[in-house]
Amino acid sequence: MKATPPKTTPDILAYHRETAHTYDSVRRGGELVWATKPRDFKVYQSLPEKALPDPSFLPEADAWAVLRGEPSVGAPVTLDLPGLAALLGVSWNLTRENVYGEAIWYTRSYPSAGGLYPLELYLVAQGLDGLEDGVYHYSLHKFVLTRVRSGDFNELVISRCGGTWPERPALIGIVTNVLWRSAWKYHSRAYRYCFLDAGHAVANLALTAHGLGLRSCLIHVFDDQVISRLLCLDDKREAPCLVVPIFGRGPLPGPASNSGSVELTSHALASDLDTYQDTAYPLIDQARRLTSLTGQEVRETAARWVGFDAGSSADHGSPAAVPPGAGGVDDLKKISLVKALWQRRSHRQYVQRPVSWETVAQVLDAVRYPLVSDIPPEAGPGLSVIVQQVSGLAPGIYRFDGSRHEVATGDFRDAVVKVCLEQGFTRRAAFVLFWHAPLDRLAAAYGPRIYRAIHLAAGVMGEKAYLAAEVLGWGACGIGAFYDQEAKELLQLADEEVVYALSVGPI
Ligand SMILES: Cc1cc2nc3c(=O)[nH]c(=O)nc-3n(C[C@H](O)[C@H](O)[C@H](O)COP(=O)(O)O)c2cc1C
Structure with missing residues (x-):
């Protein structure tokens, strides 16, 4: 068996950088070869x-x-x-x-x-x-x-x-x-x-x-x-x-x-x-x-990744993110988990109807509410939100880490569409979520394995956003296709990389 190469050079950041979307890279993608498309179900013989x-x-x-x-x-x-x-x-x-x-x-x-x-x-x-x-x-x-x-x-x-x-x-x-x-x-x-x-x-x-x-x-x-x-x-x-x-x-x-x-x-x-x-x-x-x-x-x-105890949590996660007694989401429908899961789909046909900041805040709390996992809490991806049409909150870029921090105000819809590889539907979303993390620092502290966990954790939060949207009768759509460097610049991230985005809005 061949010796395993050392894990320090090249680092996992090199993979991230080399798979960044750029203007040139997305045009180099080439045609899909349908003859080699794999089946999406595994079948044993x-x-x-x-x-x-x-x-x-x-x-x-x-x-x-x-x-x-x-x-x-x-x-x-x-x-x-x-x-x-x-x-x-x-x-x-x-x-x-x-x-x-x-x-x-x-x-x-x-x-x-x-x-x-x-x-x-x-x-x-x-x-x-x-x-x-x-x-x-x-x-x-x-x-x-x-x-x-x-x-x-x-x-x-x-x-x-x-x-x-x-x-x-x-x-x-x-x-x-x-x-x-x-x-x-x-x-x-x-x-x-x-x-x-x-x-x-x-x-x-x-x-x-x-x-x-x-x-x-x-x-x-x-x-x-x-x-x-x-x-x-x-x-x-x-x-x-x-x-x-x-x-x-x-x-x-x-x-x-x-x-x-x-x-x-x-x-x-x-x-x-x-x-x-x-x-x-x-x-x-x-x-x-x-x-x-x-x-x-x-x-x-x-x-x-110290401190993980698989049996410690009573249900799933710590309640810290959800304010006690929080409720009162205006258009919240009582739907079962089963219904939310079974009717979930990606929606891109948003309608121009403002949603209230109170409701969005509740969605963000639900999204950020953690599932029990072995990821060190500080390694969980950060969340920025580009607000496009939310009553009670000026359009702009905000960071959420339990509380809200304003990064910039203004209409960023053109920039969002551009960053998301010209996917025009993002313009009509009420808001667009972006997850990001200081990949370099986290990989140095926790080892390259953390790279997988960060992406997976962003996916978990993305799914919660999809399901929260179903509860509200809204729609959501994951966005894996974005220009990495432009997304980072738009969000004004100094030492963090964007890992995922997702649009949400009424449909
Ligand atoms: C990680 C991830 C990235 C995605 N990226 C995009 C995207 O960039 N643009 C888009 O229109 N849909 C995107 N989607 C949505 C998928 O296209 C969609 O989930 C898939 O077609 C199945 O449809 P459904 O979600 O309605 O069941 C993404 C979904 C995931 C989970």
Whole structure:
């Protein structure tokens, strides 16, 4: 095996800089080669499938309450097979069939840059009623589980993640990226999009778990190599990006049968990924190498991202961002989480109707309300808002870190359209959110792995904005396509990079 190059030069910032959109880079993109477009569902060749039952119950939780992290009402569901069907059927499902000529494609409960859906979801199940212990792949288009390993691997995963796990999870979700699905269109920049997409999708999972009375957390620090082997991935094409334990059981028992020391043989299982006519993207390979962790690096990184305790939070996140008793959002509709998730879609047809600052402030609180995760709090991306049509707040650029800071006032609509690669719909949005972070400083403090976590955290907040917009009868649309340097200049960021943007407004 080849020696792994040192992780300091080039640094992860070099990947970020080299995948920045510039006037020239967006014109170099080239035509899409439809003959090589990968399928957006992973299909195994000849592995037994277990159908999930139709969800016999759905969470009744109110979407706004869940977004604001209010404690869930009622007893937690039991994570047996019907409970699992409810969790997956609500959070990760197909929402619309789209027909274009001969082609049919499906949109999902979570958005995805370019509708390319690079994510897959695996489950490590142990002691789940109705399901043999093992590692499963979830096919959302067929609503089935495919078993890729038999046995109890719960303890193995726990031992290869950072942080303290005082409780045994009822289930462990693992999200992976099939990079070529996104790189097919977005080339080297796709590595960023895969983590933004993952943030959107895991927010759905975590919020649905919360709606079902369960707790979850997002774990970025884990051993990529071991997890990849556990899932039997072809690691050239698919890479784990996040571990999501779902809690709802008792304290950890003694060591389980497959303890952390188990040796996993590496064998990628045959799937349609083998037929991909993929192109090599050295910049993505470099970013993967720089941000991956294995062996001792997991412990070192966990020690740098100190203080994480997977079992500490009662529900999801700390209530600090939400003022006590805050309510009174004018056009807030009482809709269920299920409805918000299932009707969510990207909206670009905004209407010119001002929204009130009070309502926007509540949305921003809900958006910033954190999910439990191992990211050091100071590494979470900062938020700037370009206000375009909000009554009670002058148009301009504002930063939000719990309170509001004015950066500049004025009409920035032309500049927003320009920065967002001339995407004209952004002009009509009531406001546009931009997430940014001092990537250089954070990578120096926490190691390059933090780059993944920052993008994923921005995606999580983006999903909350989408869902908050649904509650209000408004619309939202993610914006991964922006000129990086121009966005930074527009927002007057000195030492921070923009990682994501999203438009919101009445429709
Ligand atoms: C990370 C990310 C980046 C996106 N970037 C853009 C964008 O720049 N422009 C745009 O019109 N839509 C963008 N979208 C929206 C997707 O095109 C949309 O989610 C996808 O087509 C599926 O449609 P749906 O969201 O209505 O289900 C983005 C979505 C995500 C998650």
